[in-house]
Amino acid sequence: MTSGRRKLGGRREPVFDASPELRVSASDRPAPGGPRTPRRKKSKARARKNRRSARTLIGKTVYWTLVACLWVGIGGVGTVVYVGAHLPPIQSLEIPKRPPTIQILDVRGHALARRGDLAGEVLSLKEMPGYVPEAFIAIEDRRFYSHYGVDPYGIARAAVANIMHFGVAQGGSTLTQQLAKNLFLTQERTITRKLQEVLLALWLERKFSKTQILEIYLNRVYFGAGAYGIEQASLRYFGKSARHMNLAEAALLAGLVKSPSRLAPTRNFNAAEKRAKIVLSAMAELGFISAANKKVAIARPPRIVAQAGNGAVNYVADWVMDALNDVIGHIDEDLVVQTSIDAGLQASAEKSFAAVFDAKGAKSGVAQGALVAMTPDGAVRAMIGGRNYGESQFNRAVAAKRQPGSAFKPFVYLTALERGLTPDSVRDDRPIKLKGWRPENYGHEYFGPVTLTKALALSLNTVSVRLTMEFSPMAVIRTAHRLGIASKLQPNASIALGTSEVSPLELIGAYATFANGGYAVMPHIIEQVTGAEGKTLYTRSRQPLGRIVEARYAGMMNEMMEETLTAGTARKASLPGWPAAGKTGTSQDFRDAWFVGYTSQLVTGVWLGNDNGSPTKHVTGGGMPVEIWSRFMRDAHQGVPVADLPRPPSTGGLFSGLFGGTPQRPSPPAPVQQPSALAPQRQTTGSANLDGWMINNLFGRRRD
Numbered sequence: 001m002t003s004g005r006r007k008l009g010g011r012r013e014p015v016f017d018a019s020p021e022l023r024v025s026a027s028d029r030p031a032p033g034g035p036r037t038p039r040r041k042k043s044k045a046r047a048r049k050n051r052r053s054a055r056t057l058i059g060k061t062v063y064w065t066l067v068a069c070l071w072v073g074i075g076g077v078g079t080v081v082y083v084g085a086h087l088p089p090i091q092s093l094e095i096p097k098r099p100p101t102i103q104i105l106d107v108r109g110h111a112l113a114r115r116g117d118l119a120g121e122v123l124s125l126k127e128m129p130g131y132v133p134e135a136f137i138a139i140e141d142r143r144f145y146s147h148y149g150v151d152p153y154g155i156a157r158a159a160v161a162n163i164m165h166f167g168v169a170q171g172g173s174t175l176t177q178q179l180a181k182n183l184f185l186t187q188e189r190t191i192t193r194k195l196q197e198v199l200l201a202l203w204l205e206r207k208f209s210k211t212q213i214l215e216i217y218l219n220r221v222y223f224g225a226g227a228y229g230i231e232q233a234s235l236r237y238f239g240k241s242a243r244h245m246n247l248a249e250a251a252l253l254a255g256l257v258k259s260p261s262r263l264a265p266t267r268n269f270n271a272a273e274k275r276a277k278i279v280l281s282a283m284a285e286l287g288f289i290s291a292a293n294k295k296v297a298i299a300r301p302p303r304i305v306a307q308a309g310n311g312a313v314n315y316v317a318d319w320v321m322d323a324l325n326d327v328i329g330h331i332d333e334d335l336v337v338q339t340s341i342d343a344g345l346q347a348s349a350e351k352s353f354a355a356v357f358d359a360k361g362a363k364s365g366v367a368q369g370a371l372v373a374m375t376p377d378g379a380v381r382a383m384i385g386g387r388n389y390g391e392s393q394f395n396r397a398v399a400a401k402r403q404p405g406s407a408f409k410p411f412v413y414l415t416a417l418e419r420g421l422t423p424d425s426v427r428d429d430r431p432i433k434l435k436g437w438r439p440e441n442y443g444h445e446y447f448g449p450v451t452l453t454k455a456l457a458l459s460l461n462t463v464s465v466r467l468t469m470e471f472s473p474m475a476v477i478r479t480a481h482r483l484g485i486a487s488k489l490q491p492n493a494s495i496a497l498g499t500s501e502v503s504p505l506e507l508i509g510a511y512a513t514f515a516n517g518g519y520a521v522m523p524h525i526i527e528q529v530t531g532a533e534g535k536t537l538y539t540r541s542r543q544p545l546g547r548i549v550e551a552r553y554a555g556m557m558n559e560m561m562e563e564t565l566t567a568g569t570a571r572k573a574s575l576p577g578w579p580a581a582g583k584t585g586t587s588q589d590f591r592d593a594w595f596v597g598y599t600s601q602l603v604t605g606v607w608l609g610n611d612n613g614s615p616t617k618h619v620t621g622g623g624m625p626v627e628i629w630s631r632f633m634r635d636a637h638q639g640v641p642v643a644d645l646p647r648p649p650s651t652g653g654l655f656s657g658l659f660g661g662t663p664q665r666p667s668p669p670a671p672v673q674q675p676s677a678l679a680p681q682r683q684t685t686g687s688a689n690l691d692g693w694m695i696n697n698l699f700g701r702r703r704d
Contacts, residue, residue, distance in 0.1 A: 005527050014593030034254055036392065052588070063351070069259055101334045102226065104320050106343040107381070107527070113317035115226035116334075118566045123231055125211055131289065133214055135254035138282040141175040145210055149176040149201035176201040178257075179217045194281035204337040223256045224264030225393075226321040232559070232699045239305035248291065248297040251279040254407050257421070261322035265304050266393035273301050304393065312350045315395045316341055323526050326539050335537070338528040341377035345636055349373060349382040352631035356624055357387060358360030364595075364624060365617035366608045369629065370397040373604040373636065374506045376516035378523045381602065382632075394611075401487060401501035402609060405619065406569075407460040407585025407594040408498030408507075410514070410557060411480040413456050416467045417553045418479070423560050427467065434493050442620075453560045459584065460520050461497055468496035482548050483510040484521055498585060508596055514557050514581070515598040518549035519644035555648030557581075563596065569622045574599060574630040578637055579645045582629075584621030591615050595625035600643040602636055604629055 102115040125133055137144045143151050151174050173181075180200035204213055230253060235243040238249055245253075255275030265272040277298055284294045320337055328335075348548050349371050357369065371384040385395035394400070417424070429447045432439060439461045455463035468476055473491040480489060481657035485507065489500040509523040523546060528606065529538040561581035565573045569584040571597075582597025592614055596605035606625040609616060 009245075011473075016318060019567075025054040027492055047054050085599050091647070099588055100135060100228075100331050101330070102321065103334075103336045104317050105332060105338045106341045107339065108343070108359070108380075109338065112339065112341060112344055112346075113313055113320075115317055116228075116319055121231045121241075122229075123215075125215055126216075126242055128218075128230070129243075129245060129247075129250065131283070132242065132245060132253075133218065134286075134288040135250045135279055135283060136175070136257070138215075138286050138288055139279045139648065140178070140257060140281070142286060144175050147174060148549040149174060149205035150198055161563045164265055173197070174201065174664050175217055176204050176213055179220070180204060182220055182222070183443060184293065188582050214441055215337070222260050222267050222325060223259055224260035225266050225318050225544070228331070231700060237304050238302060244299075245573075246297075247280075247293060248276065248300055249302045251283070251297060252302050255279045261325055262319075264322070267322070267399050269304065269394060276301070276568065297588060305335065312342075312353075312386075312389060313346060313385045314393070315397065315512045316346070316383050317384075318393065318569050319383070319395060320525055321399055323524075324529065328529060333532050336528075339525050339526065340375075340381060340527055341383070342381045345373060345632075346383040348635040349384055349430065349632050351688070352628050352635070353384050355631065356628045360624055362388075363617070364616070364619050365610070366619055366624065367610045368392075368396060369608040370400065370504045371606050371632070372375075372504055372506065372631070373602055374523055374597070375513060376521070376600065376603060377511060377519075378521040379524055379527075380514055380525045381636075383525075392611075396607070396611075397504050399503065400607075401503055402592045402607060403500070403587035404498040404502050404594055405585035405587040405592060405621070406461075406464075406498060407583050407596055408480070408502075409456060409459065409464050409496070409498075409585075410511070410561065410583055411483065411485075412464050412467050412476050412496055413477050413560065414483075414549065414553060415479045416452065416558055418550075419471055419475075421452060421467075423556050424451050427455065428462045429455060429463050432462050432465055434465070434469070437493065439494075439497060452561055456560050456583070457563035457566075459564075459569050464496040466643055469493055480510065483513050484523075485510055498587065500662065504605055504607045507594075508603055510606065511582075511596045511598055512555055514561070515600060515603050518547050518551050518554035520545035520548045551646065551647045555646050558645040558647065569620075570595060570597065570626050571624050572622060572630070575599070575633050575637065577582060577642055577644075578633075580633075581645060583625070586620045589615040590618050590620070593619045593621045595621045595629050595635070597626075597629055598645075599633070599637065600645050601640060602633065604633060604636075683691045 018168050018350045027539070052532075053604065084377060093195055104115065106112050131444065141151070141154070143154060147154075154174065177197050177200075180197050183200075205623055208216070218227045218483075219231070222228050223230070223236070225236060227233040227236040230242045233253055233256075234240060234245055234249070238245065239429065252265065252272055252275075255272060255278065256265075258275065263272045280289070280294045280297050280392065283640050284291055289297075318338070320339060324331070324337060325337075334658045351370055353369065357366070361367070369384070370386065371382065372380060373382040374380045383397050385397045386392050392462045415540050417423075426449045427440070429450050432447065441461050442459065446462070447454070447458070450458075450460065450463065452463070452467075454460075473493060473495045476495055477489045477491055485502055487500065487502045491498075495610055509521050510521075512521040513519060524540060526538070527540050528536065531537045561583055562579065563577075564583055565580055566569045570582055573580065573582065578599050580597055580599050582595060585596075586592065587596035592607065592609045593616065594607050596603070598604065608619060
């Protein structure tokens with residue numbers, strides 16, 4: 001608007017310019033048909049409606065949340081009531097019982113050994129050096145003094161670690177939970193048992209102080225080799241009271257709690273020492289010890305003392321105690337354990353072992369050895385874990401891992417048979433080169449085209465390598481694992497020559513599958529466990545594990561490995577009148593010498609070598625191991641009716657029917673009460689051997 005024009009009387013009229021133009025918007029115009037409702041009133045109504053809907057939704061959410069919480073609470077209370085109703089009785093926690101006495105019997109009920117006679121004194125924390133309880137807290141429960149029996153932070157940390165490692169890398173149980181499990185519960189892994197453990201842990205925290213809980217724990221925990229409580233463990237391993245343990249010894253014992261059967265220093269000192277270093281690092285991290293103290297403790301590892309009883313039966317007793325902890329769990333009463341060991345065979349094994357060692361051990365550069373004898377179904381009848389138990393309690397029969405050399409070759413040949421070859425199939429024995437590797441035969445002698453039977457009997461390395469590469473190293477490894485080899489095997493060409501390490505127990509157990517005609521074997525030693533007042537706590541299942549090798553292939557392998565004893569590398573083996581088979585093995589530079597041989601009644605393996613892996617003086621599997629095997633097996637088979645090995649079904653038929661030698665799977669093993677350790681099976685008069693001779697000669701089978 002601009003200034004108006006002046007008119008008469010001094011009046012000014014307003015004048016509007018053309019710009020800016022004033023316009024009426026559509027919203028300012030009245031709607032057709034009547035006046036329009038104001039937008040503000042409509043928005044307020046919608047807001048009130050939305051608020052009412054929100055209040056309704058919140059109300060419903062709160063209601064159903066309360067209902068859900070109520071049901072969860074009812075379920076939780078019900079779970080607690082159920083778990084609490086099934087809790088074991090809680091009595092006399094303050095004073096632990098004396099360590100139980102374990103009587104170990106042989107297969108006939110004769111006493112073999114006793115464990116638990118050395119009752120450890122109950123010690124208070126004040127009687128121990130301060131670093132003893134600190135070692136356990138550092139490695140097992142570093143928040144012990146800040147939780148109330150269950151540690152949510154520890155559980156979360158363990159869960160994250162397990163997820164990151166795609167497996168069980170850490171445990172979230174507190175010391176109080178471990179004590180609850182050890183005192184009252186079994187070793188079963190169920191949700192109910194875990195809930196019981198939690199309730200008992202909370203109960204313990206309410207009833208006892210932290211000091212009392214830690215004292216009870218240290219005086220009750222299992223440390224391996226039959227030792228319960230820190231005092232007994234210190235006496236067992238170090239020969240002195242826990243009052244006088246040094247830092248390195250305390251760390252070693254604290255490290256055993258994770259897996260006492262596997263880490264016991266008498267069984268696996270290297271693993272125990274490695275675990276102790278982890279404990280020392282944890283103590284230093286928490287400020288319990290200085291870096292200097294840690295360094296000194298690592299530099300001076302504990303010395304494990306020799307035990308009073310030096311007989312090889314102590315190796316058996318230690319293994320029984322470790323196996324007992326696995327099948328029974330915590331032991332809180334006197335027990336009688338009936339084993340599969342035969343006292344007579346055990347004594348014969350020790351005698352044969354000592355005779356050969358005393359005569360040839362020193363001059364042959366052999367310091368250690370192991371022997372295991374078992375029935376074809378896996379019942380261990382005799383075991384020697386080392387040259388002298390008093391000098392070394394390490395059980396080489398169970399825990400040592402050594403290269404089997406050519407004793408591994410039966411898995412190569414079984415793989416070949418199962419993929420279409422036969423004992424008469426021919427392969428070239430000539431030099432071979434694989435990526436710069438040139439495996440050679442012993443003696444550098446080559447025979448050209450040979451049958452698989454001859455190649456196995458003479459232990460020809462080039463043929464074994466060719467078969468392995470023909471069917472792949474992984475195929476051979478799968479065969480070995482199927483037969484019971486549990487150790488990790490490397491999938492390379494050298495697996496054909498037994499370069500991956502195995503234990504004597506698992507290798508001998510795998511050979512048992514050949515002896516029984518192709519059935520799975522689980523080596524075992526505990527037959528029955530009896531508790532107070534004769535109550536049976538455990539009985540080994542008699543259910544067979546099933547066939548894992550076809551009968552024809554098992555029979556072929558038996559016939560091929562017979563040649564090892566008659567015309568091959570084990571010609572010195574002597575077991576008159578008995579069909580027997582087996583395989584020798586010698587690792588590189590003569591570091592390990594093996595012989596695993598068997599009849600239809602007994603499978604026995606011998607390993608000789610040195611703990612530090614140093615070479616022997618050219619000891620081969622066909623030498624000292626065969627000699628020990630022959631001495632023992634001759635004694636073991638005296639008075640036992642002769643029985644043939646399982647044969648291929650095709651070997652039977654006409655000739656077997658004429659001469660009464662029908663091959664069959666060995667009969668099931670005798671019950672534990674059977675007076676004979678070698679359960680007699682089928683009696684023969686050598687007809688199977690006669691059948692073999694007739695077939696070979698009449699039908700031209702090649703037998704090199």
